[in-house]
Amino acid sequence: MTPALQSESLTRSVEDYLKAIYQLSPEGRPASTSEIAHHLALSAPSVTGMVKRLSEHGLLEHVPYRGVQLTDEGRRAALRMVRRHRLIEAYLVEFLGYTWDTVHGEAEQLEHAVSDTMIERMADALGNPSVDPHGDPIPAADGSIHELACTPLSDMAVGETVELHRVHESQPERLRYIASIGLKPGARLTVTDRQPYDDLVTVEVDGVQHVIGRELGHVLLCVRTEAR
Amino acid sequence: MTPALQSESLTRSVEDYLKAIYQLSPEGRPASTSEIAHHLALSAPSVTGMVKRLSEHGLLEHVPYRGVQLTDEGRRAALRMVRRHRLIEAYLVEFLGYTWDTVHGEAEQLEHAVSDTMIERMADALGNPSVDPHGDPIPAADGSIHELACTPLSDMAVGETVELHRVHESQPERLRYIASIGLKPGARLTVTDRQPYDDLVTVEVDGVQHVIGRELGHVLLCVRTEAR
DNA sequence: TCGCAAAATTAGGCTAACCTAAATAGCTTG
DNA sequence: CAAGCTATTTAGGTTAGCCTAATTTTGCGA
Numbered sequence: 280m281t282p283a284l285q286s287e288s289l290t291r292s293v294e295d296y297l298k299a300i301y302q303l304s305p306e307g308r309p310a311s312t313s314e315i316a317h318h319l320a321l322s323a324p325s326v327t328g329m330v331k332r333l334s335e336h337g338l339l340e341h342v343p344y345r346g347v348q349l350t351d352e353g354r355r356a357a358l359r360m361v362r363r364h365r366l367i368e369a370y371l372v373e374f375l376g377y378t379w380d381t382v383h384g385e386a387e388q389l390e391h392a393v394s395d396t397m398i399e400r401m402a403d404a405l406g407n408p409s410v411d412p413h414g415d416p417i418p419a420a421d422g423s424i425h426e427l428a429c430t431p432l433s434d435m436a437v438g439e440t441v442e443l444h445r446v447h448e449s450q451p452e453r454l455r456y457i458a459s460i461g462l463k464p465g466a467r468l469t470v471t472d473r474q475p476y477d478d479l480v481t482v483e484v485d486g487v488q489h490v491i492g493r494e495l496g497h498v499l500l501c502v503r504t505e506a507r
Numbered sequence: 508m509t510p511a512l513q514s515e516s517l518t519r520s521v522e523d524y525l526k527a528i529y530q531l532s533p534e535g536r537p538a539s540t541s542e543i544a545h546h547l548a549l550s551a552p553s554v555t556g557m558v559k560r561l562s563e564h565g566l567l568e569h570v571p572y573r574g575v576q577l578t579d580e581g582r583r584a585a586l587r588m589v590r591r592h593r594l595i596e597a598y599l600v601e602f603l604g605y606t607w608d609t610v611h612g613e614a615e616q617l618e619h620a621v622s623d624t625m626i627e628r629m630a631d632a633l634g635n636p637s638v639d640p641h642g643d644p645i646p647a648a649d650g651s652i653h654e655l656a657c658t659p660l661s662d663m664a665v666g667e668t669v670e671l672h673r674v675h676e677s678q679p680e681r682l683r684y685i686a687s688i689g690l691k692p693g694a695r696l697t698v699t700d701r702q703p704y705d706d707l708v709t710v711e712v713d714g715v716q717h718v719i720g721r722e723l724g725h726v727l728l729c730v731r732t733e734a735r
Numbered sequence: 736t737c738g739c740a741a742a743a744t745t746a747g748g749c750t751a752a753c754c755t756a757a758a759t760a761g762c763t764t765g
Numbered sequence: 766c767a768a769g770c771t772a773t774t775t776a777g778g779t780t781a782g783c784c785t786a787a788t789t790t791t792g793c794g795a
Contacts, residue, residue, distance in 0.1 A: 292782065312743055325783055327744055332781090344743055344790060374602070375628040385622055392620035394613055400603040520752065540773060553753055555774055560751090572760060572773060 301357035309346030365411035380454035414445035414464035433496030441501035529585035537574030593639035608682035642673035642692035661724030
């Protein structure tokens, strides 16, 4: 393995790859070349090439034709990017009048450009929050992260009342729709109906009924509560 | 000339070149290859190569062996970068606890990464300031810039009382020294002595005398005032 | 278990930006 | 006014990161 890349010297591309691989491999399941390519909007051969370089630098392990896993060093770098991204999102909403549908793209750029010092200043200004505006947990500076156990809305039974914790979506248009029907982290909702086809569930939010399809139901991560 | 580069598509490097050339050519005097190379810490051949590309894209005019001047389009792009840089500096000092000696490097990165929207939000949060923490004027969003007529301290005569308006310096260590002797934009100082060698002038700031050499004297830009 | 489709990799190329070494243009001065 | 120094440009090469086309591997279904 080539002399370790210092954390400073990771390029933008490398940072993007590491973050993508981290997000594509929950519980350390390997990520495939085509998943990574799709996530980053690149061709598969480009990914193969970069994966080779990154594994030579000790940031990940690649078993040809089998997939890719981050090493501890790679995971550390990935979590650093996730922390940056989510803190930036939180800062933009809190201090610069952004709404949750517009922060992703801006953060995607800034996460590569901001110094560690500035990130920590932003964290301080925010009071070291534990979640970002979508409810996603913000890894600590030491790399620890506490994922709250959530269940997708689509797995909830009729009659359950739940609190919405996370909204796993980054497309602005979809986020605007979600917000428009009152769904934000912290919202309380009750499952009032469920169709035997297509995982369609009906929920009541703020006294209004909405039908939620399969795709959306997987994006809305909830925690069960007692009805109030 | 090749189809105009859209403003969005300028690379980091191109933005740096344009800003450098702008800063190296007051009143439209052409900038030389070696000046640009020195300013950007690049080799002269690299500059020749980039200059050729930029002039093909209509951002500047190059007369071989004679130097380089920005076109209107190039100047617009350069002023956009200067605006970004200075607003970012102001924002970091005002809202994130930075001091004037530490903002330059951070802004140098951020100026390439921040969206136009975010820049304008920062400007609003600051109340659309006209100068940055070093007293340098911030170009307006439309590209207009109002340079206050200043005189270097080294040109002041004994007995004059002046107000310090701009400090043309970006090296952290030097800025810390300057601040440590009470010199900040807005400071009032009186020239109490002048040596017949080396342009050494003695000034009184807050009742304390300091000897200022030639280099520093050129960096401190002042406006004459009546003694109070 | 054979054959085929999908996934992955290899081969070969391109562009932006940088570099060093070599050649040339322009200025200055004896 | 020629010699020589300096500034600049040309020539040729490198690296990172991307691409398409061709090839190879894997796994699945008949």
